[in-house]
Amino acid sequence: MSSPKRIRVLVAKPGLDGHDRGAKVVARALRDAGMEVVYTGLRQTPEMIVEAAIQESVHVIGLSILSGAHNALLPRVTELLHKEGADDILVIAGGIIPEDDVPGLKKHGIAEVFGPGTRLSEIVDYIKAHVKL
Amino acid sequence: MSGNDDTEKALKQWEEGTVSKTLTKFPEREPKFETISGVPVKRLYTPLDSGCQDYQRSLGFPGEFPFTRGVQTTMYRGRFWTMRQYSGYGTARETNRRFRFLLEQGQTGLSVAFDLPTQVGYDSDHPMAQGEVGKVGVAINSIADMEVLFDSIPLDKVSTSMTINAPAAVLLAMYIAVAEKQGVQMDKLRGTIQNDILKEYVARGTYIYPPKSSMRLITDTFKFCSEKMPLWNTISISGYHIREAGSTAAQELAFTLANGIAYVEAAVKAGLDIDSFASRLSFFFGSHSDFFEEIAKFRAARRLWAKIMKERFKAKDDESCKMRFHTQTAGCTLTAQQPDNNVVRVTLQALQAVLGGTQSLHTNSRDEALSLPTEQSVQIALRTQQIIAHETGVGDTIDPIAGSYYVESLTDETERRAEEYIQKIDLMGGAIAAIEAGFMQREIQDSAYEYQKRVDARKRIVVGVNMFTEKEDREFDYLRVNPDLEKEQVVQLKRLREKRDHGLWKEAMRSLRVAAQGEVNLMPFIISAVKAFATVGEICGVLRQVWGEYKAPDIM
Amino acid sequence: MSATQLVEGVLSGNRRDLARLISLIEDEEPSVPEALGQLYRHTGRGHIVGITGPPGSGKSTLVTRMTTEYRTRNKTVGIVCVDPSSPFTGGALLGDRIRMQEHALDREVFVRSMGTRGHLGGLARATSDAVRAIDAFGKDIIIVETVGAGQSEVEVIDIAHTILVIDVPGAGDDIQAIKAGIMEIADIFVVNKSDMPGAERKVTEINAMLDTDPRERAWRPPVLMTNARDGEGIAGLVDTIDAHRKYLVDSGLLAEKGLQRSREELKTIMEHKLTTELMEKLKGLPEYERAIKKIADRSDDPYSVAERLITKFLADYGRRVAESERKR
Numbered sequence A: 001m002s003s004p005k006r007i008r009v010l011v012a013k014p015g016l017d018g019h020d021r022g023a024k025v026v027a028r029a030l031r032d033a034g035m036e037v038v039y040t041g042l043r044q045t046p047e048m049i050v051e052a053a054i055q056e057s058v059h060v061i062g063l064s065i066l067s068g069a070h071n072a073l074l075p076r077v078t079e080l081l082h083k084e085g086a087d088d089i090l091v092i093a094g095g096i097i098p099e100d101d102v103p104g105l106k107k108h109g110i111a112e113v114f115g116p117g118t119r120l121s122e123i124v125d126y127i128k129a130h131v132k133l
Numbered sequence B: 001m002s003g004n005d006d007t008e009k010a011l012k013q014w015e016e017g018t019v020s021k022t023l024t025k026f027p028e029r030e031p032k033f034e035t036i037s038g039v040p041v042k043r044l045y046t047p048l049d050s051g052c053q054d055y056q057r058s059l060g061f062p063g064e065f066p067f068t069r070g071v072q073t074t075m076y077r078g079r080f081w082t083m084r085q086y087s088g089y090g091t092a093r094e095t096n097r098r099f100r101f102l103l104e105q106g107q108t109g110l111s112v113a114f115d116l117p118t119q120v121g122y123d124s125d126h127p128m129a130q131g132e133v134g135k136v137g138v139a140i141n142s143i144a145d146m147e148v149l150f151d152s153i154p155l156d157k158v159s160t161s162m163t164i165n166a167p168a169a170v171l172l173a174m175y176i177a178v179a180e181k182q183g184v185q186m187d188k189l190r191g192t193i194q195n196d197i198l199k200e201y202v203a204r205g206t207y208i209y210p211p212k213s214s215m216r217l218i219t220d221t222f223k224f225c226s227e228k229m230p231l232w233n234t235i236s237i238s239g240y241h242i243r244e245a246g247s248t249a250a251q252e253l254a255f256t257l258a259n260g261i262a263y264v265e266a267a268v269k270a271g272l273d274i275d276s277f278a279s280r281l282s283f284f285f286g287s288h289s290d291f292f293e294e295i296a297k298f299r300a301a302r303r304l305w306a307k308i309m310k311e312r313f314k315a316k317d318d319e320s321c322k323m324r325f326h327t328q329t330a331g332c333t334l335t336a337q338q339p340d341n342n343v344v345r346v347t348l349q350a351l352q353a354v355l356g357g358t359q360s361l362h363t364n365s366r367d368e369a370l371s372l373p374t375e376q377s378v379q380i381a382l383r384t385q386q387i388i389a390h391e392t393g394v395g396d397t398i399d400p401i402a403g404s405y406y407v408e409s410l411t412d413e414t415e416r417r418a419e420e421y422i423q424k425i426d427l428m429g430g431a432i433a434a435i436e437a438g439f440m441q442r443e444i445q446d447s448a449y450e451y452q453k454r455v456d457a458r459k460r461i462v463v464g465v466n467m468f469t470e471k472e473d474r475e476f477d478y479l480r481v482n483p484d485l486e487k488e489q490v491v492q493l494k495r496l497r498e499k500r501d502h503g504l505w506k507e508a509m510r511s512l513r514v515a516a517q518g519e520v521n522l523m524p525f526i527i528s529a530v531k532a533f534a535t536v537g538e539i540c541g542v543l544r545q546v547w548g549e550y551k552a553p554d555i556m
Numbered sequence C: 001m002s003a004t005q006l007v008e009g010v011l012s013g014n015r016r017d018l019a020r021l022i023s024l025i026e027d028e029e030p031s032v033p034e035a036l037g038q039l040y041r042h043t044g045r046g047h048i049v050g051i052t053g054p055p056g057s058g059k060s061t062l063v064t065r066m067t068t069e070y071r072t073r074n075k076t077v078g079i080v081c082v083d084p085s086s087p088f089t090g091g092a093l094l095g096d097r098i099r100m101q102e103h104a105l106d107r108e109v110f111v112r113s114m115g116t117r118g119h120l121g122g123l124a125r126a127t128s129d130a131v132r133a134i135d136a137f138g139k140d141i142i143i144v145e146t147v148g149a150g151q152s153e154v155e156v157i158d159i160a161h162t163i164l165v166i167d168v169p170g171a172g173d174d175i176q177a178i179k180a181g182i183m184e185i186a187d188i189f190v191v192n193k194s195d196m197p198g199a200e201r202k203v204t205e206i207n208a209m210l211d212t213d214p215r216e217r218a219w220r221p222p223v224l225m226t227n228a229r230d231g232e233g234i235a236g237l238v239d240t241i242d243a244h245r246k247y248l249v250d251s252g253l254l255a256e257k258g259l260q261r262s263r264e265e266l267k268t269i270m271e272h273k274l275t276t277e278l279m280e281k282l283k284g285l286p287e288y289e290r291a292i293k294k295i296a297d298r299s300d301d302p303y304s305v306a307e308r309l310i311t312k313f314l315a316d317y318g319r320r321v322a323e324s325e326r327k328r
């Protein structure tokens, strides 16, 4: 009788970055994998992202960023989530993020970073394996 | 047409005889072949296919209507295309250094990449600018930065392209003012502002104002330049970003020309005579990875635009019908894996652009998918163009691929597919209506997703990514933008605000606001404002208050 | 976490708990009915506005504008947007929020997107209960945007006090709303995109339509024009919604609707409970399986079998109830 639980994901574009091809392709792939995907469009501040994540009660936040501002913006997101007591949300990122920056981001609570050339199924599998429902 | 009949018969014999015999022993690689945009590709093209039966009408001669074979009469026999590497990062000082390096290396034009805050009309100290200053382009706040950017570069000698859209009028005003300081009058200035807001809504994302006000600002620049800057390209109507966002070749062509039609309509509606501004419209396309399809696209683009100008807009001057365009190799085909392979991709794509008759060219660097290009990488990219120009001989005769049965047929097919889209957009009420309804965006997204799925399923091979991969990627040095530059830039900005003549600034801002509320041409007001050291953020801020901001439709 | 654990948080204004409760409602977590039961007494305060109309007609834009207007009137707002789920994968792209960015950081506005998860009728199965939760949470105005797939999206009538049917000026003479069969449910018609040619004509057409309605109605649905993109006509629309609320209150219809809704709801809950219990009892019962076979081979008929099984179930049920009474 009970409907199967759906994984809910927020795909967000932090900062002024206008590269949305990857974000939209990933959003569609997650939908086609049976997830409910909230997309909020361009120019999102960390505050807006966290507020949307909370109101939508998502299990995953996927941040797509190709503008080089990741070190400034992504840790802000996890910091605000922590403040809201929402650390249980899985936060992952994708886009143009140099290898050297990945360890720092992981230290700040970004669970995984997916660069160019990532297969969509890899992202889907990762979420399914790591999401806390 | 007995010649055709003979060929038809012979072709049939070949298919049924030689071919089918071979196929039983050696089946072909694929059950069917198609271009990267999904146009079916036949085994063989013959005179039966090429649509250029009517040579004069469909091809003609270089420099003459319909310009299929080129817009200049002697093309590269006269002068090579302009080699123009898009660059900019950090502060004006650093970018100025990169510009001078490139000019020393034999580059023949400049192309400015601005940082994102500048492109969306925020100063370096705006809260939204945090972490973005100088990251992916140069930060320009005021005329002071602009002066440093072009320090020791004589503006009467170079042509400068500026990739700036919503704030295009502001940056043009700054360019004019800096040139004036150098003693160069604006009628001597050569260059381009991108100024193409419609594709920002569709594919690039640095929009500020809603369409109506944006279009007014654009027609203001058209009008201003048609009177005062005869050598300046007032717009670069861009398909590149549409293609990079994932479109097919036909969509790139169609949406670009549909946007072009909207600009021309707006200008005509604003009272401009078509032949007074049309020759200053320029275009910008991508050169993607399907070799022949791209060459065909460039040729189709020229022919289709010429027809549109003549038939739809009744242009009398042939100059108005010439589509001049810049080309950039396709960044989205370049991979983070095995980055040196990108040099080869770029070489082929650059060659396509040249065979397609481009007026200027940017070749991407091998580190495209890693970071902004290092100096070494950008040098190889520039050398690639120089090798094509000086060593291969491809520029020694005009439109050398013409007459290829395949390319001529593909030229026709691409044109046909684009025209179909343009018709659809006409029915929707034109490009602006189609964009507000999310039509172009949806089409592009569909294509992008389709493409990604094909790559994931290895139906489309990307060397180094889904075939011929290596376990470990080799170390590759990439460009890092110093994060401290942001602080430095903000300090400079503060100092400027304190130093400038406040009364002069205030008056300029007031007049600008009043002008924006009314209907006069804004260019003179913007020029006064930048001369009074008003910043990009302040000027765009006033216009934001008067006009509001664009809200993207939900096209998911 | 179970739904009942969230009740306190919802009632004390914790938006995260509200959001979680809505997820549990969507997931049909077992303690949801109990939690909703506890919240029930705190509901009935918010005014619920339903918005339906074809995709792209500007519903989300209108919701955003109305919210701005309500906020200037110091009203708090809750929004539920429903988008279709894929019938094949169950996945959904929920994009309405893109339009609502200007309220993104306003703590007095709560926005929730929802996939239909296979439910038809323009809403998700969970929409009604989610609206109730938001009501208990204390939002003054709750706006529900339906899928807008153009089918008969009449379900919104069960939850909304005021229903807006959106149409746009368009090619052709036919009124899209009529085609969709949602004409009858409108309390207010909104012709959005009044900046486009043909808006006045559309208004005339709808009015002409209303003239042919033979019913005696004290509230004749007004036909308004808005330009949601530029924010024109929004204050008037909000005034009209207020007027409709006043009409509902003054005419006693609100109370009547309340009764009606309570009656319906009780009936639905009872039906649901009875059927589940009945089926639970019958599942795997040899007698039940035998009866089905007999129906199939025509040696018995479904009517008599149903009669017998239900009578027996009710008798058993009665005995059980009497027993537990006696024990007490």
Ligand code: B12
Residues within 6 Å of the ligand: A011, A016, A017, A018, A019, A020, A021, A022, A023, A025, A026, A061, A062, A063, A064, A065, A066, A067, A068, A069, A092, A093, A094, A095, A096, A114, A115, A116, A117, A118, A119, A120, A123, B113, B114, B115, B116, B135, B136, B137, B163, B203, B204, B205, B206, B240, B241, B244, B245, B330, B331, B332, B333, B334, B335, B367, B368, B369, B370, B371, B372, B373, B452
């Ligand atoms: C396409 C493209 C554009 C298009 C964007 C079109 C669009 N609507 O998206 C256009 C031409 C408009 C463009 C413009 C610019 N671009 Co650009 N662009 C690219 C390019 C070539 C490809 C990006 C892409 O779309 N790839 C295809 C998609 C499918 O891949 P992807 O985004 O990488 O996504 C994959 C993964 O990263 C990951 N992923 C991505 N997002 C997410 C999200 C989640 C949740 C997950 C799990 C995974 C994930 O999964 C995806 C699938 O594999 C890259 C270089 C490159 N080859 O990567 C430069 C690049 C990103 N651009 C760059 C720059 C500088 C710009 C500009 C800022 C230049 C300027 N100064 O004006 C402009 C401005 C754009 C803006 N408004 O922000 C730089 C950024 C440099 C940096 N970060 O240090 C790059 C790296 C090129 C370069 N080397 O200079 N660009």
Ligand SMILES: Nc1nc2c(ncn2[C@@H]2O[C@H](COP(=O)(O)OP(=O)(O)O)[C@@H](O)[C@H]2O)c(=O)[nH]1
Residues within 6 Å of the ligand: B436, B437, B438, B552, B553, B554, C053, C054, C055, C056, C057, C058, C059, C060, C061, C062, C099, C148, C192, C193, C194, C195, C196, C226, C227, C228, C229, C230
């Ligand atoms: N011209 C015009 N466009 C509008 C108006 N209202 C909304 N739109 C546009 O219509 C498109 C669809 O709007 P949206 O709110 O997403 O529609 P929904 O699908 O009904 O929710 C968007 O591009 C809006 O900008 C209006 O009053 N006039």
Ligand SMILES: [Mg+2]
Residues within 6 Å of the ligand: B554, C059, C060, C061, C096, C145
């Ligand atoms: Mg909507």
